[in-house]
């Protein structure tokens with residue numbers, strides 16, 4: 001039976017690429033369904049071009065909307081698609097609305113679901129992603145975890161241990177496979193960027209949706225820019241609110257369109273530090289050993305703090321921490337220069353091994 005991968009948003013593409021490649025190498029029948037949750041070239045097509053993902057077999061073109069509107073459109077489109085394709089297994093990635101919608105539709109059609117990046121928990125139900133993660137894990141027949149604590153969360157929530165596989169991190173597979181392509185010097189020249197800089201990204205609703213919060217964050221980013229240039233590829237979600245708060249109005253703020261994957265990781269690799277609220281960027285900075293200041297009160301990826309270069313910060317701490325980093329004093333993170341277990345480039349292979357057993361009718 002066919003394996004159908006559901007992808008829709010930027011981080012999904014980065015996670016799916018190594019899984020699709022590993023299954024392809026085994027000659028398994030598969031297809032990729034793009035929900036169209038993200039649709040700008042810079043949020044979607046560029047990743048297919050750069051990551052060797054096959055062109056989606058179908059793009060449902062769901063687009064943007066409120067949570068209910070988007071989820072309803074996702075479910076309607078996916079149901080039609082699943083009935084037509086009758087897949088033997090549906091693979092979903094991460095914690096976006098496309099992930100949960102596909103899980104719900106598949107479960108009700110009695111199609112088995114595999115969840116890649118299961119078990120992450122921020123324990124913050126105000127995040128839409130936490131809702132998506134928790135529910136998807138309950139629906140999934142197979143849960144692929146990226147870290148030991150994720151396995152623990154699944155066990156604590158009553159997910160049967162034989163459904164859980166610790167496989168490492170496919171987003172890190174994608175990174176490690178392209179290390180020789182992240183050329184910071186070439187990027188700097190092409191985009192006319194300063195020699196040293198802080199790279200920043202923001203897109204969480206808690207940071208970019210409320211104008212008062214945005215105004216505060218912009219003031220703090222300007223205090224950072226007083227010390228060092230700040231390069232910020234702006235996610236479409238924050239574009240209007242950050243513009244309205246005058247983010248560009250500092251001579252050392254460099255605002256860019258969202259970057260393709262290769263350019264973005266090259267930017268991060270060459271940064272003095274990264275300021276972010278992204279999930280994936282916390283992991284990529286850990287792998288690259290770049291100090292990461294995460295503008296959030298919590299993280300579903302604590303291994304990036306215990307093993308990596310990540311630190312949770314409030315906006316008021318931000319300028320002071322950047323000056324400490326510039327003074328060579330580090331970030332006070334428990335940076336062990338240790339890599340989280342199994343973040344070794346082999347996650348896609350491990351996932352493919354389990355899925356190959358599944359589709360041959362032998363649940364692993």
Ligand code: UD1
Pocket residue numbers: 009010011037038039040043064065070095096097098128129203236237279
């Ligand atoms: C989504 C995910 C979030 C993930 C992020 C990755 C949910 C609930 N959220 O957030 O977990 O971290 O993707 O980037 O699934 N827009 C465009 N062009 C696009 C896509 C979006 O302009 O190609 C704009 C639209 O105005 C849209 C807004 O961005 O309303 C938000 O898009 P949406 O997909 O709803 O959520 P994200 O904030 O991107």
Ligand code: UDP
Pocket residue numbers: 010011014171201203233234257258259260261262264265277278279280281284
């Ligand atoms: N990314 C990118 N271009 C950018 C910003 C991010 O290619 O301008 C990549 C980043 O390297 C990571 C992924 O997008 O692989 C993370 O996606 P995002 O931050 O949108 O979502 P999250 O991880 O928070 O769900």
